[in-house]
Amino acid sequence: MHGAAITLATEFLNMDYTPDLIIATDMIDLSTFVALARKKIRNIPVVLFFHENQLTYPWSATDPDTKLNRDRTYAWINYTSSLAADRILFNSRYHMQSFISAIPDFLYAFPDFRNHYTIEYIEAKSSVLYIGMELKTFYTHQKRINKVPIVLWNHRWEYDKCPETFFECLYRLSESGENFELIVCGESYKKYPAVFNEAEKRLAKHIIHFGYAESKDRYIQLVQSSDILPVTNDQDFFGISIVEAIAAGVMPLLPNKLSYPEHVDPVDNPQCFYNDSDDLYQKLKAMIQDWPNQLPSLADHVMHYDWSNIIESYDRKFEDAINNN
Secondary structure (H helix, E strand, C coil), X not given: CCCHHHHHHHHHHXXXXXXXXXXXXXXXXXXXXXXXXXXXXXXXXXXXXXXXCCCCCCCCCCCHHHHCCCCCHHHHHHHHHHHHCCEEEECCHHHHHHHHHHHHHHHHCCCCXXXXXXXXXXXXCEEECCCCECCCCCCXXXXXXXXXXXXXXXXXXXXXXXXXXXXXXXXXXXXXXXXCEEEEECCCXXXXXXXXXXXXXXXXXXXXXXXXXXXXXXXXXXXHCCCEEXXXXXXXXXXXXXXXXXXXXXXXXXXXXXXXXXXCCCCCCHHHEECCHHHXXXXXXXXXXXXXXXXXXXXXXXXXXXXXXXXXXXXXXXXXXXXXX
């Protein structure tokens, strides 16, 4: 987020062609990039796409940046990048609303010249453009019904996915004698929550797969073979892995917050949402005990995110940025 602007501005200036449109992500200091490349950019429209943001992303308790008073730096980069962009796109309505709503308090922390008028400026050029995905590879017309329900985890092994809440629920179910199997996927790094090591031992009798899938095909196979996806995430601006699982016919059990109500309507599908950890336990327990009385697949609810269906939205957004700059 610090050095990319310099590197990419240099590469951009050395290119032998001039593009019609520049698309940048939230992981670059766009104001620095635009300043360094201003001679070539001139009237080229610049679109900023927020896949995530550092203003509302939850901080880890172990992150040293908070102790070193560096926890505003990355949010500031996102804020000034928003000012530098001609158009701003967010990957969900929740993401857009939460980011814009957080700016007033962020600016209020500064001693003077808080420039609150910029909030309306940012909001006026912001809109939603959902993520395009290859969902047809996950979609199944007729899902196999397992004799024993398979519970799935398919997220990164990190704090913001709240694995402690997920596994505590499964510990309770296992200790009460509930019959289920478990697939745990997801990328882990050098440091990951210790609960994964604990869970691999305590839930050993339930585990079918535990760890990173060795290939994309294997990952798709594991997701398609699963039945229930209990989600405990504390942060998701969109939720790619969740949408992949829903497209594969896996029944989601979601907290009623973040971007999830945009994927599945909680009014029409109340069975897919829970309010707290005890509600999660009770609803997951009921799903397991009622098995194999399957709930209807919600795959068709998310297939509009497939590239074949959403690509025209991207074309319209980009063409509009070019023609109305």
